[in-house]
Amino acid sequence: MPPPRLVELECPRCRGRHWVIDADFRAAFMAGGVDVDYDQREYQCRVCGQQGIGHKVLQKSPPTFLIDLGRVGTSSLPYWEAVLKEQFPDHSKVATSKSIHRTAVKRRWWRFW
Numbered sequence: 001m002p003p004p005r006l007v008e009l010e011c012p013r014c015r016g017r018h019w020v021i022d023a024d025f026r027a028a029f030m031a032g033g034v035d036v037d038y039d040q041r042e043y044q045c046r047v048c049g050q051q052g053i054g055h056k057v058l059q060k061s062p063p064t065f066l067i068d069l070g071r072v073g074t075s076s077l078p079y080w081e082a083v084l085k086e087q088f089p090d091h092s093k094v095a096t097s098k099s100i101h102r103t104a105v106k107r108r109w110w111r112f113w
């Protein structure tokens, strides 16, 4: 079963960026979920509030990241941990990972707003 991943999406209306946790194959992730590509899924934009399809995937975490932090290459691990902590501070992995870095993710996407 494909694990859920951190996915950064771009809103088709305002180009705002936001993160979700979702799986490449949703049917396995959510019971009854329909297996469609990300751009055919409905998400609500956190920037402009519009709900709908057409979001573009900008980044996806490594497939094993939310399952086993230790299996992610060490070079990219701090980045994804920082994303997780900043975007999903209540996620169970944040509490269990001792290595989560306290520094915020470099907010390079902010310059597009």
Ligand SMILES: [Zn+2]
Pocket: 011, 012, 013, 014, 015, 016, 045, 046, 047, 048, 049, 050
């Ligand atoms: Zn938007």
